[in-house]
Amino acid sequence: MALLTVDFYSEALEMGTTLRVLLPEGAAGHIGTPDAPVPPELPVLYLLHGLSDDSTAWLRYTSIDRYVGERPMAVVMPQVARSFYADEVDGYPYWRYLSEELPAVVQRMFRVSGRREDTFVAGLSMGGYGALKWALRQPERFAAAASLSGALDVVGLATVDERGPLFRRVYGDQGPGPDDDLLDLLGRADPSALPGLWVSCGTEDHLIASNHRFVARAEEVGVPVTARFGAGEHEWGVWDSTIRDVLAWLPRGG
Numbered sequence: 706m707a708l709l710t711v712d713f714y715s716e717a718l719e720m721g722t723t724l725r726v727l728l729p730e731g732a733a734g735h736i737g738t739p740d741a742p743v744p745p746e747l748p749v750l751y752l753l754h755g756l757s758d759d760s761t762a763w764l765r766y767t768s769i770d771r772y773v774g775e776r777p778m779a780v781v782m783p784q785v786a787r788s789f790y791a792d793e794v795d796g797y798p799y800w801r802y803l804s805e806e807l808p809a810v811v812q813r814m815f816r817v818s819g820r821r822e823d824t825f826v827a828g829l830s831m832g833g834y835g836a837l838k839w840a841l842r843q844p845e846r847f848a849a850a851a852s853l854s855g856a857l858d859v860v861g862l863a864t865v866d867e868r869g870p871l872f873r874r875v876y877g878d879q880g881p882g883p884d885d886d887l888l889d890l891l892g893r894a895d896p897s898a899l900p901g902l903w904v905s906c907g908t909e910d911h912l913i914a915s916n917h918r919f920v921a922r923a924e925e926v927g928v929p930v931t932a933r934f935g936a937g938e939h940e941w942g943v944w945d946s947t948i949r950d951v952l953a954w955l956p957r958g959g
Contacts, residue, residue, distance in 0.1 A: 706730065706770045713810065717802040723784060724807075725760045726815065727770050729777035746818040748778040749811065750955075753790070753828030753835045756856075760784035767945040772952055779817050783807055787871060789859065790835030791885055794877035803835070804843060825955050827851035827903075829944050830912070834859060834887065837902065837919075841890040844899045851903035851951045853944050858915035860886050888922045902930045903954060905947050907937025 711724040729743045752769070754762045760782045763769045773780055788799035812819055824847050828836040833855025840850030856862055859881045863872040872880060883889045902923070906916040913934070923930045931954065937943040 706774050708764070708770065711814070715802055715806060717806040718797050718799070720797075722802075723760050724810075725764060725782040726811075727773060727780040727782075728815065729774065729779075743777050745816070746820075746823070747816060748823035748825070749815075749817040750778055750780045751807075751824075751826040751836075751839075752780050752782050753826065753832030754782065754784065755828070755830035755832050756787055756789075758832075759786075763948075766941040767948055769948060772949050776952060776955075779811075779815055781807075781811055785835070787831075787875075789831055789856075789875050789885070790838060791875050791881075793875050795874045804839060808846070821846060821900075822848045822956070825849045825851075827853065827948070827951055828855070829853040830939065831856050833857065833904075837887055837904075838885065838890070840900050840902065841887065841894055842884065844894070847900040849901040849903070849955050851954070852905070852916075853947050853951070854906045854910050854912055854939055855904065855916065855919075856912055857887050857904070857919040860888070861915060861918075887919060891919070891922050891928055892926050894926070894928060896926070896928045899928060901954075901956060902928065903933070903951060904930055905933035905935075905950075907939065907943050908934055909937060910939045910943075912939065 706727045707730050709726040711726060712721060715722045752763050763782055785799040790799055790803055792798040792800045811817060826836045826839050826847055833852030834857055836850050837852050840847050862868055863880045904916055904920055906913050920930055920932045
């Protein structure tokens with residue numbers, strides 16, 4: 706896989722930002738890597754980082770570049786600071802950047818497919834929340850969305866005292882609104898229009914309760930979810946293993 710660092714000016718953010726992008730090379734003779742044919746238009750996985758991370762995190766702490774070589778696709782890793790993938794009340798419009806500008810930039814710069822069946826999103830912790838929010842708010846864009854140890858109940862998290870200043874900066878004094886509340890979004894969704902959804906979390910993870918609440922709400926409103934709960938904490942060893950399962954679960958485009 707080729708690794709590209711893309712520094713560019715974001716019109717939505719009105720400042721420079723950075724993407725990390727993995728692209729299959731299709732080169733033979735690279736020891737220890739599969740020699741898979743590269744399609745003329747690449748499927749694309751948007752891979753989102755967590756609260757304390759940036760666009761380098763998946764590359765530094767997992768072997769995503771090696772795993773994705775088994776299934777040629779582009780992997781796009783943006784950075785959104787500590788924004789919860791929202792248009793911050795006191796900050797930057799990261800939701801608009803993610804959901805409007807970023808896909809247009811990727812389409813313009815790289816040879817990726819624009820078809821829904823070739824487009825996926827996944828993330829961990831804050832990024833798991835961001836992945837499912839993006840899929841629930843723009844289901845026509847994605848074939849599948851996956852959350853790994855996601856912060857899936859932001860309304861509940863906003864009541865935690867030590868998170869108060871963060872959530873007030875992001876959402877204001879009123880807290881997360883309906884379009885930022887995954888449980889509310891599930892209730893308003895058309896199950897037949899949604900992409901495939903994956904939720905996984907370790908049973909020793911501090912976010913396990915919010916993951917159970919998401920899955921229970923999905924069952925209540927008839928939204929199918931692939932749920933995987935097993936031993937594990939909120940740490941990179943879990944996510945390095947789980948992202949391989951997610952890649953295997955993603956549907957193949959037609």
